[in-house]
Amino acid sequence: MGEFDLIARYFTRPVRRNPLGVGDDCALLQPAPGMQLAVSTDLLVEGRHFLSTVDPRALGHKALAVNLSDLAACGAQPLAFTLSLALPQVDEAWLAGFAEGLFALADAHDCELVGGDTTRGPLAINITVFGEVPAGQALLRSGARAGDDVWVSGTLGDARLALEAFRGTLSLPQAVFAAARERLERPVPRVALGLALRGIASAAIDVSDGLLGDLGHVLRRSGVGATLEAGRAGELLAALADGLDLDAERCEDLVFAGGDDYELAFTASPRHRSAVEAAAAQAGTRVTRIGSITPETGLRLVDAQGQPVSRRFAGFDHFA
Structure with missing residues (x-):
C-alpha cells in the first residue's frame, strides 16, 4: 500500500469546515465573526510518550486527547485538526485501530481532520488542533491574581x-x-x-x-x-x-x-x-x-x- 492509498483508506473523510476537503496543499479555515482561532500542537514519540505495546485504538484516542486538553485549558471549542504520522511500515490492522480510536474522540467533539502528512520512520504522531474562542475570552496562564x-x-x-x-x-x-x-x-x-x-x-x-x-x-x-x-x-x-x-x-x-x-x-x-x-x-x-x-x-x-x-x-x- 502506498502513501496516498494509506491516506485515502484510513484518514480521508467528508469535512464541513475546510471547503477544499483533504488533499490540497493547505486547509482553509474561517473562524466565525468575533472569534479567535486557538491553535496547539503535540508530538508523541514511541518509547518516550507511549509504550510499543499500547493498543492502537487507545493511542489514536490519546494522540488527539492531549491536544484537545490544550484547547480545554484555553476555554476553546474544538474545530479541526491535522495529523502527521511517521510509520516504520504499513500495518493495516494497526492503522485501522488507530484511526478508529482517533475518529471516535474526534466525532465526540465535532472536530474534523482537515489535512496532514505521512512518512516512513520511527513511529511518531504529530497533531495540530484548531479551536475557536470569543475574542478576548480565552483562558490564559497570565491571569492569576493574589487571593485567587x-x-x-x-x-x-x-x-x-x-x-x-x-x-x-x-x-x-x-x-x-x-x-x-x-x-x-x-x-x-x-x-x-x-x-x-x-x-x-x-x-x-x-x-x-x-x-x-x-x-x-x-x-x-x-x-x-x-x-x-x-x-x-x-x-x-x-x-x-x-x-x-x-x-x-x-x-x-x-x-x-x-x-x-x-x-x-x-x-x-x-x-x-x-x-x-x-x-x-x-x-x-x-x-x-x-x-x-x-x-x-x-x-x-x-x-x-x-x-x-x-x-x-x-x-x-x-x-x-
Whole structure:
C-alpha cells in the first residue's frame, strides 16, 4: 500500500469546515465573526510518550486527547485538526485501530481532520488542533491574581501509578491497575469544563507534566506565588478509593509530580466559588480546591497544620 492509498483508506473523510476537503496543499479555515482561532500542537514519540505495546485504538484516542486538553485549558471549542504520522511500515490492522480510536474522540467533539502528512520512520504522531474562542475570552496562564483559589479537575496521579506498575516499581491489584491504565492510555480532555469556566476562571493550564511543574508556568506568567495543601493529595488519587495502600510520600509524588493526567489546574476569585462548582456540575466533572494564590512569588506546600513541607518535587522535562 502506498502513501496516498494509506491516506485515502484510513484518514480521508467528508469535512464541513475546510471547503477544499483533504488533499490540497493547505486547509482553509474561517473562524466565525468575533472569534479567535486557538491553535496547539503535540508530538508523541514511541518509547518516550507511549509504550510499543499500547493498543492502537487507545493511542489514536490519546494522540488527539492531549491536544484537545490544550484547547480545554484555553476555554476553546474544538474545530479541526491535522495529523502527521511517521510509520516504520504499513500495518493495516494497526492503522485501522488507530484511526478508529482517533475518529471516535474526534466525532465526540465535532472536530474534523482537515489535512496532514505521512512518512516512513520511527513511529511518531504529530497533531495540530484548531479551536475557536470569543475574542478576548480565552483562558490564559497570565491571569492569576493574589487571593485567587487554586482548583484542579478530576483526579491526579493515576496515570503515573500505571506507568510505575509497567516499570515494575510497584505491584497493583488487577482492578486498580486496569483503572489506572485507562487513565494513562485514554485521558479525558476537559473541554466542557474549559468552556464552562470562561468568564469565571482567571487563569488555567492543562496538567501534562505534573501539577507543580505546570502550575509553576501559571505562577511565572502571572507574577505571583501559591500555597497548596499537601494533605489534599490523598483526595486526588482515585486509586486510594479502591483500597490501595500507599505511604504519604509516594502519594504526594504521584499527585504533585506524576504527569500525564490531562486535567485542568485553574485559578478563580473566592467570590466565584459557587460559579466554579456550578460550571463543574454542568460539565459533569469533579473539581477540588487545593490552595490559594499569594503575592509572594514561588510555590509552597504546607501540611494540615500550615507548616511548610520541605520535600522537593520535579515535574517532567524531556531534556532534564
